[in-house]
Amino acid sequence: MTFTEKKKLSKKELILERAAAMFREKGFAATSMRDLAESVGIEAASLYNHIHSKSQILEEIIFRMAKKCNEHLNDLDKPNVSCIEKVEAIIRFHVQMMINRFDDYHVMVNDWIHLTEPSLSDFVSQRREYVQRLEAILSDGIAKNEIRPIAPYVAILTILSSVRGLEFWHRSRKQISAREMEEHMVQHLLGGLKAK
C-alpha cells in the first residue's frame, strides 16, 4: 500500500465515521452531502473522490456492522459451549456494540429502510437468517433443558429490542455506567431464560 492510498483510505474512514454520526442524529434522508462535507472539512464535491454516492456510504456502514454480527455468531459455533453461554455471549456482544459503536449500530438498526435494491433485499435476508440462527440456539437450549420453555421468537425479539432501547440510556446523562448497564441487562434478560 502506497502512502497516497493510505491517506485516501483514512479520509474515507473519516467520512464514514462522520456520516454515521450525522445519520444517527438527523437520519439518513435529512442529512445532506453538504452537511457531511462541512463536518469532514472539505467541499461537497470533494467527497466524491473518496466515495461513489450517498447510498454507498449507508451501505458500507450497515454491511460492515452486519458482517461483525455474523462473524461473532460464527465464532460462537463450537460444540463445547452451552446454549445458555451462547445466549449470554450474544447479549454481551450486542450491548457492547451498542455502547462502543453507537453511531454505526444505530444506523444499522434505524436507517436500513433507506437502502435501495439490491442492497435492501440483501440486508433483510441477512437479518432474517441471523434471527433464525439465534432462534435455533434457543430452541436447542430448550430441548436440552438448559432454557425454560419460552417462545424463541418472542425471547429473541425481546433481547434485540432491549439492546436497541439502550439508545435512551446513551442519550440521557448516564446515571449508570456502561459496565453496570451490561450486567443489569444480562441479569434481566438471561435470568428470565435459565431453567431452574
Place this chain on the structure above:
Amino acid sequence: MTFTEKKKLSKKELILERAAAMFREKGFAATSMRDLAESVGIEAASLYNHIHSKSQILEEIIFRMAKKCNEHLNDLDKPNVSCIEKVEAIIRFHVQMMINRFDDYHVMVNDWIHLTEPSLSDFVSQRREYVQRLEAILSDGIAKNEIRPIAPYVAILTILSSVRGLEFWHRSRKQISAREMEEHMVQHLLGGLKAK
C-alpha cells in the same frame, strides 16, 4: 358543526392517517408532500387547505399519541390498584397501541427527532416525565415488596423497548396472533418483576 366543517375535518383525518403510514414506511424526511398528496388523491397544493405545513402533520400525529399515553397513565392513578397491576396495565396498553395504532405509534417512537423547536423540547420533556412516572410506580412496588428489587430505570427501558421491538413481529408474516403476543409479552416482562 356545519356540514362543510365536518367534511373538512374528515379529509384532514385522512391526510393524517396516510401521512402516518408513509412516515412509517419511508421516514418523515424521505416522504414528500407530493407523495402524500398522491396517496390522499389530490394535488400537493391542495393539502394546504387542510393542514398548515409538513411539520404540523408530524406534530399532530406525535402529540395525539403522547396525549393518549399520558391520559392512560392518569386513569391508572388510583390508590386501590396495586403496583404490579399498574405495570401490567401499562404493558398491555403499550402492546395494544403498538398493534392497533401501528403507524402512529411507530412515528412517535421513530420520527420525533424531526420535530422542530419548540415542539421538540416539549415532546422530550413530556417523554422524560412519562418515564419518571413509570419509574416511580416501580420504585413504589419495590418499597411495598410487590416487585423484586431491580433497577427501575433498566426495567422501564426494557419494557418500552420490547414493545418497540414488536415492529419486527408486525412486519413479518405473523406466526403468532396479536392476543398470544400480548400474553407472551406480559408473562415475559412481568414474570421477571414479581416478588416471590
Place this chain on the structure above:
DNA sequence: CCTACCGATCGGTAGG
C-alpha cells in the same frame, strides 16, 4: 381543489 409557479436545496458531474 386546481394550475402555475417561487426560491431553496438536493445529489452529483465537469473540468481543472
Place this chain on the structure above:
DNA sequence: CCTACCGATCGGTAGG
C-alpha cells in the same frame, strides 16, 4: 481538492 454548475425535486404560495 476546488469552482462552477447541472437537472430534479423540495415545501410552500398566489390566484382563481
